[in-house]
Amino acid sequence: MVLSLRKKALKKSLFVFHLSTGSCNNCDIEILDCLTPRFDIERFGITLAGSVKHADVLLVTGIGTLKNIERVKKLYQQMPKPGFVVAIGSCACTGGMFRDGYTMAGPLDKIIPVDVYIPGCPPKPEAMIAGIVKLLNSIK
Amino acid sequence: MKKVIVPIGPYHPLFEEPEYFALYCDGERVVDVEWIAGYNHRGIEKISESKHWDQITFLVERICGICSTSHPIAYCNAVEDLAKVEIPERAKYIRCIIGELERIHSHLLWVGLAGHFLGYNTVFMWAWKYREPILDIMEMITGNRNHYAMMKIGGVRRDIDDAYIPIIRKILEDLKPKLNMLTNAVLDDPVLAARLKGVGVLTDKDIKEFGALGPVARASGLDIDVRRDSPHAAYDLVEWKVITQNEGDVFARAVVRLLECFESMKIIEQCLDNLKGKKGEISIDVRNIPPGEGIGHYEAPRGECFHYVRSDGTGSPLRHKIRAPSFNNIPTFKASCIGETISDVTIILAGVDPCYCCTERAIVAYDVNTQKKILDGSDFIRLSQEKTRKIEKEIGVAPSRWEEKNWERDN
Numbered sequence: 001m002v003l004s005l006r007k008k009a010l011k012k013s014l015f016v017f018h019l020s021t022g023s024c025n026n027c028d029i030e031i032l033d034c035l036t037p038r039f040d041i042e043r044f045g046i047t048l049a050g051s052v053k054h055a056d057v058l059l060v061t062g063i064g065t066l067k068n069i070e071r072v073k074k075l076y077q078q079m080p081k082p083g084f085v086v087a088i089g090s091c092a093c094t095g096g097m098f099r100d101g102y103t104m105a106g107p108l109d110k111i112i113p114v115d116v117y118i119p120g121c122p123p124k125p126e127a128m129i130a131g132i133v134k135l136l137n138s139i140k
Numbered sequence: 141m142k143k144v145i146v147p148i149g150p151y152h153p154l155f156e157e158p159e160y161f162a163l164y165c166d167g168e169r170v171v172d173v174e175w176i177a178g179y180n181h182r183g184i185e186k187i188s189e190s191k192h193w194d195q196i197t198f199l200v201e202r203i204c205g206i207c208s209t210s211h212p213i214a215y216c217n218a219v220e221d222l223a224k225v226e227i228p229e230r231a232k233y234i235r236c237i238i239g240e241l242e243r244i245h246s247h248l249l250w251v252g253l254a255g256h257f258l259g260y261n262t263v264f265m266w267a268w269k270y271r272e273p274i275l276d277i278m279e280m281i282t283g284n285r286n287h288y289a290m291m292k293i294g295g296v297r298r299d300i301d302d303a304y305i306p307i308i309r310k311i312l313e314d315l316k317p318k319l320n321m322l323t324n325a326v327l328d329d330p331v332l333a334a335r336l337k338g339v340g341v342l343t344d345k346d347i348k349e350f351g352a353l354g355p356v357a358r359a360s361g362l363d364i365d366v367r368r369d370s371p372h373a374a375y376d377l378v379e380w381k382v383i384t385q386n387e388g389d390v391f392a393r394a395v396v397r398l399l400e401c402f403e404s405m406k407i408i409e410q411c412l413d414n415l416k417g418k419k420g421e422i423s424i425d426v427r428n429i430p431p432g433e434g435i436g437h438y439e440a441p442r443g444e445c446f447h448y449v450r451s452d453g454t455g456s457p458l459r460h461k462i463r464a465p466s467f468n469n470i471p472t473f474k475a476s477c478i479g480e481t482i483s484d485v486t487i488i489l490a491g492v493d494p495c496y497c498c499t500e501r502a503i504v505a506y507d508v509n510t511q512k513k514i515l516d517g518s519d520f521i522r523l524s525q526e527k528t529r530k531i532e533k534e535i536g537v538a539p540s541r542w543e544e545k546n547w548e549r550d551n
């Protein structure tokens with residue numbers, strides 16, 4: 001009950017934290033693009049948080065390299081719950097091009113639980129916004 | 141003497157791949173810098189050895205999202221060097237167009253981030269807004285905003301249709317006055333000048349010692365540019381010039397990048413002239429890659445990007461070596477950061493464009509003796525932004541209302 005109330009409160013304004021776990025940084029740029037004048041997700045109350053401890057949503061890009069997984073787990077633990085994890089890009093969803101690599105430890109859902117998958121290489125900002133909207137609609 | 145270590149990284153709130161910097165500070169001054177990389181290591185060279193020659197163009201595209209056409213061009217150059225083939229003229233022009241469009245969007249991205257670090261969020265929003273039309277062009281002619289998949293061994297994958305050419309021209313024409321405005325706004329601003337001039341200076345000796353490349357080297361007076369020095373694609377068929385500056389500070393690097401955008405536009409326009417109304421092959425078939433070695437390079441927005449391939453005559457390379465420009469540029473921190481204050485380090489690190497914003501990582505400062513936390517990520521950028529505000533006051537320039545509101549909200 002308390003948890004679902006808290007989840008409902010989340011719907012008003014999502015604070016997202018962005019985490020790159022071995023990406024080509026294009027997904028990361030497209031995330032930032034969502035903040036710039038053309039897409040401007042701040043008008044929906046979504047904004048980037050400076051620390052994972054303030055975040056409701058973790059946006060994760062990249063394949064999750066061996067060197068990174070410990071840190072990803074740690075950051076996930078530090079995120080206040082209830083929170084959501086969004087896997088952005090083919091890399092985070094499946095490993096994409098790099099799935100055969102020797103440093104591949106992901107994909108992300110092997111490391112931490114994932115709520116939303118947004119495929120694409122990179123997904124367009126519109127796709128990311130659509131993904132977040134679906135997430136918001138699914139909160140009950 | 142009490143020394144403080146400021147670790148920068150490996151995670152950062154805003155973006156880019158993780159990397160780690162440790163600054164050793166004595167009071168406000170930085171006395172040493174240490175760099176640990178590898179958080180982003182995906183083993184691309186190894187994966188490349190298991191892929192077919194044609195697949196590798198897609199793989200190298202995904203090395204970096206911002207230079208996502210520089211690596212394929214360099215790789216195709218390497219394989220074409222190995223197979224001794226010459227690409228058709230039309231393909232040359234198309235390669236140039238894609239490469240230069242990428243340079244404009246990459247430089248604008250840098251200008252925006254640099255503005256953000258200095259507390260000029262207006263510049264950030266402007267630069268990123270003006271970058272969008274370039275991405276629109278890309279989407280129109282290649283089908284994707286980034287990762288264009290245009291390059292192919294022996295030419296390019298898609299033609300630029302005649303119908304698109306006037307549209308591209310129109311978008312570029314519209315962009316020019318805005319870019320002009322942005323350039324003047326940045327270059328004439330007294331506060332930015334006070335903040336950036338004389339900061340993070342690299343002499344041409346430093347550049348040679350570290351082997352720095354691209355705009356970093358050109359801002360220190362070194363006249364190097366692979367596009368001119370080792371012509372490939374259509375760079376020897378069009379008129380353009382290499383931009384250099386002599387000061388070697390962060391301001392000079394910004395000048396070089398901004399002026400390069402205009403040169404890129406010049407190149408694109410000439411290439412479009414040469415495409416218009418003409419027909420021709422856009423690629424030739426390269427069936428077999430003979431045994432041997434090949435090298436290829438391309439002037440990526442951050443400097444020379446280098447690829448080496450060795451073949452044993454089979455379907456995939458025996459060895460594929462890649463050297464990206466940031467690998468050379470990042471260690472110059474050793475020369476440029478030492479002796480500077482902590483609040484300037486943010487912009488110096490960003491000024492090299494090390495795939496940009498190492499400083500936006502989770503930055504935490506610990507006191508060496510007590511292990512107590514002193515500063516963290518947002519503090520670091522705040523320090524830099526505070527310095528700008530201070531200089532603004534000294535010079536007597538008022539920040540815009542919007543900036544002020546933002547500043548109050550964030551702090």
Ligand code: SF4
Pocket residue numbers: 022023024025026027028061062088089090091092096120121122123202205
């Ligand atoms: S999904 Fe594509 S764009 Fe995103 S990080 Fe992976 S390779 Fe880069």
